Amino acid sequence: MSSKNIRWLYVQLNELVEKGVIDDATSKQLSEHYDMDSVVADKSISIMTVILSAIGGLLVGGGVILIFAHNWENIGRPMRAVLAFLPLLLSQILCSMALLPKPRSQAWKETAAVLMFCTVPACIALIGQTYHVSDDTEAFLMWWFVLLLPIVYLLRPHLTAVLMVVLATVLGCFYQSPYWLCLVALIPYYLLGRQQGESMRHSQFSWALCLSLAIILPVSLLYQGSEPPIILMLISGALALYLYGGNFEPKQGFGKRPFTNIGAITAAVCGLILSFKDAWSELLRTEYSDFPYFGVNWHSAALAWILFAAFLILVFITIKRSNYRLLPLSSLVGLIAIAFVLPYSSESALAFAIAVNLLMVGVGIWYAMLGLKQHSTSLLNFGLLLVMAILIMRFFDQDLSFIGRGIVFIVMGSIFIGINIWHGRRRLV
Amino acid sequence: MIKYILAAVIAAQIAIPGAMMQRYEATLQDGSLYKFKVVPIDPADPFKGRYVRLNFEISNWEMKYQSDDTLKRKDKVYATLNIGDDGFARIDKLHKSAPKDREYLKVRVQYVYGYNEENTPINYSIALPFNRYYAQENKAPEIERKVRRLNGIDGESSTATVDVRVLNGLGVIEQLYIDGKAIEEYFD
Numbered sequence: 001m002s003s004k005n006i007r008w009l010y011v012q013l014n015e016l017v018e019k020g021v022i023d024d025a026t027s028k029q030l031s032e033h034y035d036m037d038s039v040v041a042d043k044s045i046s047i048m049t050v051i052l053s054a055i056g057g058l059l060v061g062g063g064v065i066l067i068f069a070h071n072w073e074n075i076g077r078p079m080r081a082v083l084a085f086l087p088l089l090l091s092q093i094l095c096s097m098a099l100l101p102k103p104r105s106q107a108w109k110e111t112a113a114v115l116m117f118c119t120v121p122a123c124i125a126l127i128g129q130t131y132h133v134s135d136d137t138e139a140f141l142m143w144w145f146v147l148l149l150p151i152v153y154l155l156r157p158h159l160t161a162v163l164m165v166v167l168a169t170v171l172g173c174f175y176q177s178p179y180w181l182c183l184v185a186l187i188p189y190y191l192l193g194r195q196q197g198e199s200m201r202h203s204q205f206s207w208a209l210c211l212s213l214a215i216i217l218p219v220s221l222l223y224q225g226s227e228p229p230i231i232l233m234l235i236s237g238a239l240a241l242y243l244y245g246g247n248f249e250p251k252q253g254f255g256k257r258p259f260t261n262i263g264a265i266t267a268a269v270c271g272l273i274l275s276f277k278d279a280w281s282e283l284l285r286t287e288y289s290d291f292p293y294f295g296v297n298w299h300s301a302a303l304a305w306i307l308f309a310a311f312l313i314l315v316f317i318t319i320k321r322s323n324y325r326l327l328p329l330s331s332l333v334g335l336i337a338i339a340f341v342l343p344y345s346s347e348s349a350l351a352f353a354i355a356v357n358l359l360m361v362g363v364g365i366w367y368a369m370l371g372l373k374q375h376s377t378s379l380l381n382f383g384l385l386l387v388m389a390i391l392i393m394r395f396f397d398q399d400l401s402f403i404g405r406g407i408v409f410i411v412m413g414s415i416f417i418g419i420n421i422w423h424g425r426r427r428l429v
Numbered sequence: 430m431i432k433y434i435l436a437a438v439i440a441a442q443i444a445i446p447g448a449m450m451q452r453y454e455a456t457l458q459d460g461s462l463y464k465f466k467v468v469p470i471d472p473a474d475p476f477k478g479r480y481v482r483l484n485f486e487i488s489n490w491e492m493k494y495q496s497d498d499t500l501k502r503k504d505k506v507y508a509t510l511n512i513g514d515d516g517f518a519r520i521d522k523l524h525k526s527a528p529k530d531r532e533y534l535k536v537r538v539q540y541v542y543g544y545n546e547e548n549t550p551i552n553y554s555i556a557l558p559f560n561r562y563y564a565q566e567n568k569a570p571e572i573e574r575k576v577r578r579l580n581g582i583d584g585e586s587s588t589a590t591v592d593v594r595v596l597n598g599l600g601v602i603e604q605l606y607i608d609g610k611a612i613e614e615y616f617d
Contacts, residue, residue, distance in 0.1 A: 071479065073565045073613055081450060085443065092439045099431055116442075123446045131453035132480075132602040134561040143445060150438040154431065 006034050035103075054110035054159040061091075061118020068126050077130055084126040091116040098155055106158075113157030117164075120147050138175050145171060145182055152189055158201045161189055165208040172216035176223045178299035180216050183209065203256055210258040213241060214266050217307065224300050228283055228340045231270075232333065233304040236311035238266035239330050243314035246326040254378055264382060267329050268360075272389055274332070275356045276397070280349035284339065325370060328363045335359065360390050361412075365419075456601040460594030461532055463510060463518035465557075467589045467605075479569035480561040481605065481612075483591060493542050493552030498525035500538050500553055507533040507598065508555060517590070523553055527598065534558065535598035559593060562605045564612065572605075572612060 013027045013036075030036075064087050075083070094112035098104050121144045128136060145167050152161050168182035190209050193202035217237045221230050242263025249257040273279055311333065318326050339352050364386030371380025391412070394405060467483040500506055500523065509521045509531045520534075527533060535558060542552035564572060592603040605612040 069479075070566045071563050073568070077454070084446065084450075088442060088446075092442065096435055096439070099435060120442060123442075124449070127446055127450045127453070129480075129563040131450075131457070132559060132562050133453065134559050147438075147442045147445060150434065154435060154438070 006036055009034065010036050050107045050110055050158075053107040054114050054157070057111040057114035058118065058159070061115050061122070065118060065122045065125065068122055068129070071129055080126060080130045084123045084130075087119040088116075088123045091119040095151060095155060109155040110157045110159055113151055113155045113160040114163070116151055117148055117160050120144055138171075141167065141171050141175075142179075149185055152186070156189075156192075158205070161186070161205055162208045165205070165212050169212040169215055172212075173219055176300075177220045177297070177303060180220045180303050181299070183212055183216055203258070207255075207258040207262075210241065210262045214238075214262050217303075218266075220300065220303055221307075226283065228336065230304065231274075231283060232336045232340060233307050235267060235270045235332050235336060237307035238263055238270055239333060240307060240310040240314050242267055242329065243311070243318055243326055247314065247317055247321060247323060264329065267332065268382075268386055268389075271329075271332050271356060271360045271363075271386075272393065274336075275353060275360055275390055275393060277350050277353040280339075280352045280356075284349055284352075328366055331359060331363075332356070357390055357394065361387055364390065452599060453601050456594050456596040456599050457603060460596035460599075460601065462603070463512070463593050463595055463600075464516060465518050465591050465593060467591055479566050480563040481569055481572050483560045483562060483589075483605075485557050485560065493554060494520055494523050495552060496523040496525070498523075499549050500525065500541070502538055502541055504538045506536060506538055506553075506555070508536045509533050510595065518593070520555070523555065532595055533598055534595060534600050557600070559591075559600045559602050562591065562602055562612070564605075568612075572607075 009030070013022075013030060016022045017024060017027045068083070091112065094108075095116055098109045098112045103109075121140070124140055124143055127133070128140065145164065148160070148164060148167075151157070152164055165183070165186060168179065168186065171179040171182055186209060190202075190206060193199070193205055196202070218234055221234045221237070224230060240263070241259050245257055245259025245261070245263050249260055254261065274283075311330075315327070315330060318324070335352065335355055364383045367383030367386065368380050369383070371377065371383055391409075394408065397405070465485055467485055494508070496506070498506075504525075507524045507527050509524065509528055510518050510533065511521045513519045523536075523538070524533070536555045537558075538553050539556050540554045541550040542554065543550065545551055563569075588608060590606045590609075592606070593600045594603050607615050
């Protein structure tokens with residue numbers, strides 16, 4: 001039962017008992033069955049209280065870290081040990097009290113969790129400081145994430161969950177593979193939120209997760225090199241985000257569709273980069289010997305193949321659900337796959353660049369038309385932006401001759417005007 | 430159920446930092462003592478505060494070490510230590526597996542220098558696993574300034590050294606000295 005219904009029932013129960021329809025015992029049983037106390041406690045605390053207490057917890061925790069960082073030299077090692085563990089113990093007690101014997105309000109959980117988010121690293125950092133431990137930032141961040149992860153699932157604290165995404169992003173950016181696994185570890189949290197229906201908290205977390213994926217995936221893949229298989233997997237990953245969003249996110253509302261939006265933008269950026277001839281010559285010149293691609297280590301290879309598999313599965317789902325409008329952008333993967341298997345493709349960089357240009361312009365126009373048809377400004381703008389981006393890039397492309405560019409621009413302009421006249425006449429008829 | 434999971438999480442949150450601490454503490458208590466010559470510089474870490482970064486003379490980029498095994502960049506290797514005539518520690522050789530009868534440090538290969546006729550690398554440089562000395566906020570920059578001045582304008586050169594305890598591949602800094610005085614006393 002949704003929390004809204006439970007609150008309705010809570011009010012009703014009081015009335016029913018007053019009118020003598022049900023007795024106290026039944027009312028109590030029902031109240032326990034639906035866990036009304038925690039639901040009502042949740043509501044009685046406003047969202048502002050939750051936010052303020054979470055920020056308060058973060059500030060206090062940050063303060064603890066800063067005070068420790070002063071490094072008091074007169075304090076001996078045993079006292080430092082006590083100092084390291086004391087705030088951690090306090091936050092552990094608070095977290096336990098947030099759950100046991102009965103779950104408390106969201107504000108309590110947020111504060112306790114965010115305090116723990118600060119005291120765990122403070123503890124490890126103080127130990128590092130005491131023993132002059134060097135260059136252990138990777139291990140430090142990793143343990144911070146691992147020791148906090150269960151708390152995200154136990155307390156379901158919103159701010160801490162978003163902070164964990166940030167932490168995973170930092171790990172992934174600076175230390176690459178296998179830290180994409182940190183994001184994977186947060187995906188069940190996203191799914192749990194999804195299951196409970198739309199809420200502001202869920203969409204905030206989804207945006208954070210999705211932005212993080214859009215940063216971590218390219219970083220984790222590209223640090224291995226930029227051979228065609230990696231680029232193929234990279235674009236597959238971007239399109240997997242887009243297809244997932246298109247199939248499973250609500251149809252309306254920009255803010256509610258992080259996967260669709262970020263996926264489309266990421267894939268479009270990849271497409272724009274590949275619209276340069278230089279990008280293709282570079283790509284096709286790179287020697288790659290191992291296909292099927294196994295990567296520099298198992299986890300990098302696993303990431304690449306998971307992305308590719310996810311893309312294929314999502315294409316299958318898209319076709320099965322007849323969501324064909326999601327597919328045109330996906331043809332980028334097909335184009336790279338062709339370049340990848342075709343013998344002698346290394347000499348035809350220009351041909352592939354032209355193909356990508358045509359494809360992107362085609363996809364752009366197609367999105368713009370779809371936007372017009374569905375009265376969707378965001379679709380229309382996305383389509384127009386794609387076309388404009390390609391045009392601007394070609395206008396400044398030093399690789400093409402002035403005459404060549406001139407002719408292409410005139411032809412394109414004529415087509416645009418033609419379509420407009422045709423569209424205008426059709427509307428008159 | 431939640432009770433047990435929570436208990437396990439709390440136990441892990443205490444046990445893991447506790448285990449880290451125990452390893453460092455055991456090294457300080459039971460490790461063998463080595464002296465290293467260093468060149469201090471001062472940066473800061475947002476979580477652990479200000480520290481004096483130590484450049485070890487023996488891990489300088491010019492220093493090339495040899496190994497009986499073929500090593501790659503970023504490999505984790507074991508460096509055996511010995512003590513030179515001046516009383517300071519030196520790295521003797523790099524090994525792929527932990528030597529049984531000698532004191533060693535776990536280090537990482539930074540660069541590979543030169544190859545022989547069979548295209549196997551000859552020399553390697555390494556990064557020592559302890560290059561930070563955490564000092565009180567206001568003292569770390571002072572340490573650095575002092576050392577720089579002593580080395581520069583006055584023409585005198587001060588020697589900075591650290592005592593490091595080594596046990597089972599782990600090295601923990603015990604004390605930083607400037608001209609033979611513990612750093613905390615030097616500035617009092």
